[in-house]
Amino acid sequence: MEPQRKKLEVFVRAPELGLPSRFLTLTPDVTLRRLKLAFLPRSFPQTLALESLFFDLGGRPLPDSSTLDAAGVFSSSSTVLDLRLRLRGGGGDGGATGAESRDCYLNMYAVKKPDKVDPNETRLSKWTTCALSAEPLAPPVVVDRLGNLFNKEALVEALIHKKIPKEFSHIRGLKDMIPIHLTPNPSAVASETKFECPITGLEFNGKYGFLVLRGCGHVLSAKALKEVKSSACLICHKEFSESDKLVINGSADEVAVLRERIQEERGKLKERKEKKANASLSGKKHAGDENGGILENGRKDGGAKRFKAVDMVPANATKEVYASIFTSSKKSDYKETFSCRSLPLGRN
Structure with a gap:
C-alpha cells in the first residue's frame, strides 16, 4: 500500500493583487504553478498568471516548475508564500534587448509566442x-x-x-x-x-x-x-x-465512433417517425373511402345523416301514425305551429 503523503499547511497571500489571504493544506509534490492557478479566481487571465506572477518565500523568488518540497516550503506557522507581480523594464531583468535599430526591436515582438500549457x-x-x-x-x-x-x-x-x-x-x-x-x-x-x-x-x-x-x-x-x-x-x-x-x-477516434452512432440513431428515429406519419395518413384515407366516399343516406363524407321518423318505428306501431307525430314527416300546404298542430295557421 502506498504510504500516505504528509500534508503541509501553507499561508498564501497576494497584497499587490488585492486578493484575500488563505490557509491551504497541500501535499509536498504540488507544483507552484498548480498552486498559483488554484489560488487565483477562475476569472483571472491564465496567460497573465503564468507570465506576470511569481511566488516569493522570504524574499527569494521561486520557479513555477518547482514543487513545495523542492522549494523548501515546510509546515510551520512562519511558512508564508507571497504571490507577487513581476515588474517589466529597468535594468537587469531581461528588458534590455541590445537591438541596434528600432526595426530589430519590433521584429522581436511581431510574432506572439504560444503559451506553454502543462498537459x-x-x-x-x-x-x-x-x-x-x-x-x-x-x-x-x-x-x-x-x-x-x-x-x-x-x-x-x-x-x-x-x-x-x-x-x-x-x-x-x-x-x-x-x-x-x-x-x-x-x-x-x-x-x-x-x-x-x-x-x-x-x-x-x-x-x-x-x-x-x-x-x-x-x-x-x-x-x-x-x-x-x-x-x-x-x-x-x-x-x-x-x-x-x-x-x-475518449480519444479522437473514439469520439468519431460515438458521433457516427449519434447520426445513425437519429436517422433511425427519423425513419420511424416518417413511417408512423405515413401509416396515419393512409389509415384516414381508407376510412373515408370505405363506401366510395358516399354514406348510406346518399350524402358524401362529412355530411350529417338526416333523421327519418319511419326508421325508428316502435314495435306494434303503424309507420304513418308514428310519423304523424313529427311535423316534418308529412308535407302540407299549410304552415303549422310547433306547439299545436291541430290549429294550422289561417284555419281558425
Missing part, C-alpha cells in the same frame, strides 16, 4: 471540471453522448437561454444528457480528484479509462469491466449490452 493540468481539468462552465464537478453530473462531462444545472441553463457553444451543438435537449453516478474518493485532498472507480479504486483523473453504462448511469473504470466478465452492472446488477457502454473523455 497534466489540461488533462486533470477535463476530468474534474464542467466542460461548459469550468466549475468543479458537483452532483448532479451528466454526460453527453460524446462523453463530455457537465454539471447538469449549467447545461440546462445554457439550453434554456440558447447559449450552447458550437462544439456542443449535438446537444439539443434533455434526451441528449445521461445522468451519471460518480463514486466519491474518501482520500482525496484539495489538489486531487474527488472521484474514483467503486470496484478498483482507480482515481477519476484521466490517467485511466472510464466508461458509463447508459442504462443505469454508473461510472466504472475500463479495467474493472475488463477483469470482471459480466453482462450486468457491477453496482446495481442491471443488464446492459455492448452498445450501452459510453467512453468518457
